[in-house]
Amino acid sequence: MQNSSIWHPQETPANEIDLANFPRLLEIIKIYISWSVDENLNRVNYRWRIDERWSAMAIETLDILKKWYYNLPDWNRLNIYELLESSIASTRLVSTEDFELIKSNANSFLRLTKQIKTNFSVSIDTTLWTLLSLKDELDIGKTLVLNFASWMKPGWEFRAWLFTQEDELIISSWLYYSLISKEFMYMLNRWNWSHLYGDQMIYSPRVPIIRDVTWKLLSEPCTASFISSPAVNKRMILKKEPEKASEIDETMIERIDKILSLAIVNWYDNIILWAWWCWAFWNSPEDVSSYFAKLLSEWWKFSWRFKNVIFSIYSKDKINTNYEIFCHRFQS
Numbered sequence: 001m002q003n004s005s006i007w008h009p010q011e012t013p014a015n016e017i018d019l020a021n022f023p024r025l026l027e028i029i030k031i032y033i034s035w036s037v038d039e040n041l042n043r044v045n046y047r048w049r050i051d052e053r054w055s056a057m058a059i060e061t062l063d064i065l066k067k068w069y070y071n072l073p074d075w076n077r078l079n080i081y082e083l084l085e086s087s088i089a090s091t092r093l094v095s096t097e098d099f100e101l102i103k104s105n106a107n108s109f110l111r112l113t114k115q116i117k118t119n120f121s122v123s124i125d126t127t128l129w130t131l132l133s134l135k136d137e138l139d140i141g142k143t144l145v146l147n148f149a150s151w152m153k154p155g156w157e158f159r160a161w162l163f164t165q166e167d168e169l170i171i172s173s174w175l176y177y178s179l180i181s182k183e184f185m186y187m188l189n190r191w192n193w194s195h196l197y198g199d200q201m202i203y204s205p206r207v208p209i210i211r212d213v214t215w216k217l218l219s220e221p222c223t224a225s226f227i228s229s230p231a232v233n234k235r236m237i238l239k240k241e242p243e244k245a246s247e248i249d250e251t252m253i254e255r256i257d258k259i260l261s262l263a264i265v266n267w268y269d270n271i272i273l274w275a276w277w278c279w280a281f282w283n284s285p286e287d288v289s290s291y292f293a294k295l296l297s298e299w300w301k302f303s304w305r306f307k308n309v310i311f312s313i314y315s316k317d318k319i320n321t322n323y324e325i326f327c328h329r330f331q332s
Contacts, residue, residue, distance in 0.1 A: 057171050057215055065177055070210065072219055080174075080221055083208040087174060087223075090205040093182040099199060099258045106261035115304035118296070120330040122311045124323050127165050128172050129213045130272060130312040131224055138308060143270040144225050144263045147175065151189045151197045151230040154179035165274055165314075166228075172211040175226055178204035195236035196244060196251050199258060201229040205266075225268070227259055235282035252276075252283075252291045260295060260302045270308040275322040285325040293329055 064070040069079040094102070123130045131145060148165050154176060170176045185200045192198055206223040232248050232255075263271050273292065278285045295302045296309055311330065313323040 054171070057211075061171055061176070061210070064210065065174065070217055072217060076219075078217075078219070078221070080208050080210070083206070083221060083223060084174065084177070086206050087178060087204065087208065088181070091178045091181055092203045093185055094201045094203050094262065096199050099261070102265055103258065103261045106264040109264055110301070110305065113305075116307060118304050118306050119308050120296075120311075121308070122313060122323060122327045122331055124313060124320060126168055126213070126314040127272060127274060127312040128168050128209075128211075129314075130310060132209075132213055132222075134310070135222065138270050140222060140224060142268050143272065143308075144227060144266070144268040145169075145272045146259060146274060146276075147226045147228040148231060148274055148276055151186070151233070153186050154183060165312075169226070171215070173207050173209040173224070175204060175207050175228075178202065178207055178226070179228060189230065194244065195233040195241060196247060197230045197232065199229075199255055201227055201258070201262075203227050203262060225266075227262060229255060229259060231255075231276040231281055231283060231288075233281045238282065249287070249291070252288070253294060256291055256295055257301070260305075264302070264305060269306060270310070271306055272310045272312055274311065275313050275326065278322050285322040289326050289329040 068081050068084055069077055071077050092098075125133070127145060131140070131143070134140075134143075147169055150166065170179075179202060182202045185198070185202055188200055189197050203225075204227070205225040207226055208221045208223055210218055210221050212218055232251050234248055237244055237248060260271070275285055276283065276288050276291075278288050292311075294300055296306075297303055309330075311326050313320065313326050315322060
């Protein structure tokens with residue numbers, strides 16, 4: 001377990017990299033952020049319908065991203081430099097090789113620690129709503145949130161009114177900076193033509209959240225930790241790579257195993273999950289819920305290892321089939 005400390009966010013103090021002492025480096029980072037933001041926005045697919053209000057909030061968030069501060073309605077300026085410094089120092093691109101060590105450490109941890117009672121719950125609200133509503137009940141510093149990342153580029157089309165889980169998180173936090181700072185993950189997926197996608201993930205501890213559930217800027221930002229990973233695109237596998245259809249279940253279960261292992265070695269007690277691209281990628285909620293259940297339910301590898309496992313299953317549709325199926329799986 002000695003090497004697992006490299007993945008523990010508390011092991012990286014906020015002042016490990018004091019960018020204030022390196023003004024040239026700080027300026028280079030700001031220029032890179034600005035360039036990356038503009039470069040990614042230039043790739044926006046304008047065939048998507050752009051919602052004016054949503055787009056305005058996205059632009060405001062990106063403007064804050066470039067300035068590292070924002071102004072409140074009372075004209076007070078909130079400088080979030082220290083929070084960002086901590087986030088910059090802690091963000092990791094977790095490679096396949098890294099996960100070999102992480103899974104080994106997780107297995108040792110699971111053998112040596114006592115089991116704890118796990119409370120499973122399914123929320124019909126968005127991930128942001130679920131996270132902020134439980135902030136007083138859970139130790140948010142020990143809560144990891146799964147972000148269902150686009151495989152192609154950071155944020156995908158978040159200025160459009162698609163309202164994916166990642167859209168909401170990017171509009172409301174500084175997660176976008178964390179993603180573009182590790183854009184190599186997206187490059188690997190663009191080079192890897194398989195729609196199974198890669199197992200590389202972006203681990204983002206202590207990301208500042210700057211908006212509440214009504215999209216208003218917070219006078220006191222909080223922080224949350226995220227692990228960003230794409231799901232298998234079953235739709236494209238069946239259409240273009242049918243010979244790999246038999247690998248879908250194993251790949252998804254293995255990817256979830258890696259996510260949970262990373263949570264374990266970083267001492268997270270709570271984890272917020274989601275219906276991992278159900279329907280959009282033709283992954284059925286029955287299949288996805290069974291993948292999670294295989295690893296989290298009683299007598300399986302991660303059973304009784306987290307205090308709280310929360311599934312945030314929001315839908316814009318009147319009938320939320322995903323929510324019903326996850327409730328049946330984890331609350332029946």
